[in-house]
Amino acid sequence: QVQVVESGGGLVQAGGSLRLSCAVSGSRFSHYPLGWYRQVPGKQREEVALDTGYGITNYADSVKGRFTISTDNAKNMVYLQMDRVNPEDTAVYYCRSNTYWGQGTQVTVSS
Numbered sequence: 347q348v349q350v351v352e353s354g355g356g357l358v359q360a361g362g363s364l365r366l367s368c369a370v371s372g373s374r375f376s377h378y379p380l381g382w383y384r385q386v387p388g389k390q391r392e393e394v395a396l397d398t399g400y401g402i403t404n405y406a407d408s409v410k411g412r413f414t415i416s417t418d419n420a421k422n423m424v425y426l427q428m429d430r431v432n433p434e435d436t437a438v439y440y441c442r443s444n445t446y447w448g449q450g451t452q453v454t455v456s457s
Contacts, residue, residue, distance in 0.1 A: 350370050351441075355451030380415070431453075436453060
């Protein structure tokens with residue numbers, strides 16, 4: 347059974363940094379694409395960063411230059427480094443591995 351588990355969310359001040367982690371286990375198939383998404387109440391879930399596994403990484407315009415996705419294939423981990431956060435980054439962040447999703451982790455940015 348595939349498990350995708352996020353961690354690292356919490357409260358951070360505007361301008362600060364936070365690193366989200368995601369552990370993927372149980373899959374016999376490729377973990378890619380690997381990505382981070384976020385959702386706020388009343389809005390659709392949006393893609394934040396996606397590693398396609400083909401040497402291509404995509405970022406939402408709103409986070410380019412501030413967020414970085416990285417992977418550790420040996421440990422089946424994917425990370426999202428969030429720098430210079432702002433209140434608009436407040437959301438539940440979800441990790442995706444291929445067709446599997448985690449339960450989400452809350453990130454709250456205070457002004």
